[in-house]
Amino acid sequence: MQADIITIGDEILIGQIIDTNSAWIAARLGEVGIPIRRKYSIGDRREEILDAVGGSMLHSELTIITGGLGPTKDDITKKVLAELFSSPLVRHEDTYNRVERMMAARGIEFNALNQSQALVPECCTVLTNHKGTAPGMWFEKDGRVVVSLPGVPFEMEALMSESVLPKLQEHFALEAVVHRTLITYGMAESMLAEHIASWEEALPSHIRLAYLPSPSQLRLRLSAYNVDRERAEQEIDKQFERLLPLLGDIFVGWEDETVQSAVAKMLIKRGETLSAAESCTGGTISAKFTAMSGASEYYWGGVVSYDNSVKENVLGVSRHNLDTYGAVSEQVARQMAEGVRRLCGTTYGIATTGIAGPTGGTPDKPVGTVWMAVATPTKTIAKVVQHGKIRAVNIERAATAAINLLRLELQKMDDEK
Numbered sequence: 001m002q003a004d005i006i007t008i009g010d011e012i013l014i015g016q017i018i019d020t021n022s023a024w025i026a027a028r029l030g031e032v033g034i035p036i037r038r039k040y041s042i043g044d045r046r047e048e049i050l051d052a053v054g055g056s057m058l059h060s061e062l063t064i065i066t067g068g069l070g071p072t073k074d075d076i077t078k079k080v081l082a083e084l085f086s087s088p089l090v091r092h093e094d095t096y097n098r099v100e101r102m103m104a105a106r107g108i109e110f111n112a113l114n115q116s117q118a119l120v121p122e123c124c125t126v127l128t129n130h131k132g133t134a135p136g137m138w139f140e141k142d143g144r145v146v147v148s149l150p151g152v153p154f155e156m157e158a159l160m161s162e163s164v165l166p167k168l169q170e171h172f173a174l175e176a177v178v179h180r181t182l183i184t185y186g187m188a189e190s191m192l193a194e195h196i197a198s199w200e201e202a203l204p205s206h207i208r209l210a211y212l213p214s215p216s217q218l219r220l221r222l223s224a225y226n227v228d229r230e231r232a233e234q235e236i237d238k239q240f241e242r243l244l245p246l247l248g249d250i251f252v253g254w255e256d257e258t259v260q261s262a263v264a265k266m267l268i269k270r271g272e273t274l275s276a277a278e279s280c281t282g283g284t285i286s287a288k289f290t291a292m293s294g295a296s297e298y299y300w301g302g303v304v305s306y307d308n309s310v311k312e313n314v315l316g317v318s319r320h321n322l323d324t325y326g327a328v329s330e331q332v333a334r335q336m337a338e339g340v341r342r343l344c345g346t347t348y349g350i351a352t353t354g355i356a357g358p359t360g361g362t363p364d365k366p367v368g369t370v371w372m373a374v375a376t377p378t379k380t381i382a383k384v385v386q387h388g389k390i391r392a393v394n395i396e397r398a399a400t401a402a403i404n405l406l407r408l409e410l411q412k413m414d415d416e417k
Contacts, residue, residue, distance in 0.1 A: 001172055003029055004056040005039035008049060008067035008077055009151060012041045021066045021156055028160055032169055033177040033225075034062065044068055049080040057144045061172070064164070067151030069134035071113040078120065078137070081148055085139055087123035092135065095126060099133045124148075127163040131155040136163060145171065178232040181212075181221045182240055183252040185259050185404050189213045192250075199243050207236060215393050216400040217258065249408055259404045260288040266410045267298035267347075274406070275344035276302035277315055277336040279327065280354035280370060284399040300344045305336065311353075315339030328353050328365050330373075330382045337375035337382075349375040352402045356394045368394050372402040374409055381409060 005022045012019050022039040029036065037060050042048040049068070056063040068077030082089050096118035103110040117133040120126055127136030127147075132155040139146040147164055149156045168174070184192065189211050193200070200209055206227060212219035222239060224232035244251060252262050267274060276285040286302040289295045303314055308327055311317040316339040321331040333353050341349025354370030361367035368387035373380055385401050387394045 001034060001061040001174075002037040002059075003034050003062035003064060004037050004060045006052050006056065006063065006065045007039075007041045007151070008044060008065060009041070010043045010074075012067070013043050020153055021151065024153070024157060025064055025066070025160060028165060029062075029064075029168075030177065031179065032165060033174040034168070034172075044074050044076055046076060046080050046083075049077060050084055053081070053084060053146060057141070057146065061144055062168070063144070063146045065146065065148045066156050069117075069148065069150050071117055071133070077148060081124075081137065081139065081146070082121040085121055085123050085141060087121040089119040090122045091118050092120050092126050093118075094128070095120070095135050098128070102133060127159055129155055129159055130162075131158045138164075138167065175226045176229040176232070178224045178227065178229055178236060179221055180233075180236045180240065181219050181255050182243070183254065183257045184218045184220065184247060184250045185216075185252050185400065186250040187218070189218055192218060196243060196246055199239075199246060203239060204235065207232075207239065215396045217252065249411060252407075258288075259400050259407055261292060263403055263407050263410065264289065264292060264295070264298060266407070266414075268294075270410075272347035273298050273300050273344075274348045274350065275300050275340045275346040276402075277311075277340035277349065277351040278302060278304050278399075279306055279311070279336070279352060280356045281352045281395050281399040281402070282306065284395055285350060285352065285402060288399060288403065300346050303340055303343070311336060315343065326365070328355055328369055328371055330371055330384065333371035333373040333382050334375070334380045337373035338380055341375045347377060348406060350402050350406055351375075352398050354394070354398055356391045356398070357389050358391055370394070370398040370401070372398065372405055374402075374406045376409065381405065 005025050007019045007022050011017050019041055026036050026039060042052050053063060068075045099114055099117050100110050103114055120135060120137055123139065125138040127138055129135050129150060132150055132152055134150045136159040137148040149159050193211065203209060206224055208223045210221045212221060222236045224236065252259055278285055283304045289299040305311045305315055308322050312319055312322065315336050317332055317335040321335060325331045333351050336351035336353060337349040340351065351373045352370060355361050355365060355367050357367035367389050371382060371384050373382040383405055387397050
């Protein structure tokens with residue numbers, strides 16, 4: 001079988017919001033063995049919805065729709081689906097009562113628009129939305145399944161996890177699909193592909209390798225389709241065991257691991273702490289750590305020292321080094337890391353100073369130049385990296401590279417024990 005994913009909303013087409021729903025849904029469907037035929041976005045217009053959903057049902061056993069289920073007049077998905085399935089809209093009492101209680105708890109009037117959220121096509125199976133007001137809807141016709149979900153990501157994700165995926169696994173005879181992902185950092189995709197070419201060429205024919213690059217990591221995913229799950233899992237584990245010795249210290253972890261989560265685990269295990277001094281990364285390092293639950297156990301704080309006065313007066317960077325070598329220099333990066341470690345009283349200090357761009361570069365320090373440093377109880381190490389000209393990418397890469405510098409140092413300490 002195969003599936004289509006359709007996201008509905010003029011706001012997607014004009015770029016006001018980014019469609020993250022289709023990527024999330026595709027990943028979840030892939031995990032249960034449902035391949036994607038197409039995913040696309042359309043506007044809030046009757047003819048487009050009719051054409052898209054009707055056309056999808058001609059080619060795919062499953063169509064999942066997100067968006068257009070709000071209470072306002074521009075959200076027409078529910079009405080169009082009622083037309084498509086020749087079914088009148090009726091009030092779903094459980095939804096009506098739940099929305100009424102939700103509005104009362106929030107101090108919002110339960111007006112006609114909010115009441116309309118309980119109207120659903122009579123032929124559908126209602127999927128209770130515990131996170132919002134718009135229910136999900138499950139339709140079946142001529143062996144096809146159409147699922148309509150709210151466009152709000154956290155509402156959609158809850159409905160998919162709690163209701164849709166279990167029903168899909170009951171409804172369809174799904175063939176096993178096995179994925180396992182290994183996380184690397186520190187080697188470009190082309191270089192890594194060349195480095196592990198002999199291993200890749202020796203993979204069994206039923207196992208496929210995918211390279212999944214991003215500015216902060218490179219994932220290697222092995223997949224097996226239409227297989228015995230247990231045997232495929234054992235074979236994929238075996239192949240990754242063969243790969244690990246080739247990767248060395250660029251290996252970060254598995255599945256959802258990141259450079260920062262790997263560092264967090266190491267710090268927690270060691271009972272040690274970290275602080276950060278950031279110039280060009282503007283708090284991105286701090287954000288990466290504090291986005292993880294429990295960060296206060298090991299991450300104590302940071303300083304965004306964008307102006308030289310903060311580097312000098314807060315972190316203790318010498319005026320001589322700032323005047324002689326410039327803010328983007330090894331000397332300043334080292335003093336920033338040492339200063340924040342001292343200021344926060346942590347085991348380690350990490351620092352970044354660079355030129356994120358697109359302006360500010362010089363012939364000897366072009367845009368993308370970043371000095372980073374890690375201060376430990378016994379020494380300070382520093383490194384310069386050169387990225388590109390895109391500011392957002394430079395910031396992301398610099399933050400991850402600085403965290404990785406600490407990861408490598410921690411690994412080195414562990415190896416020396």
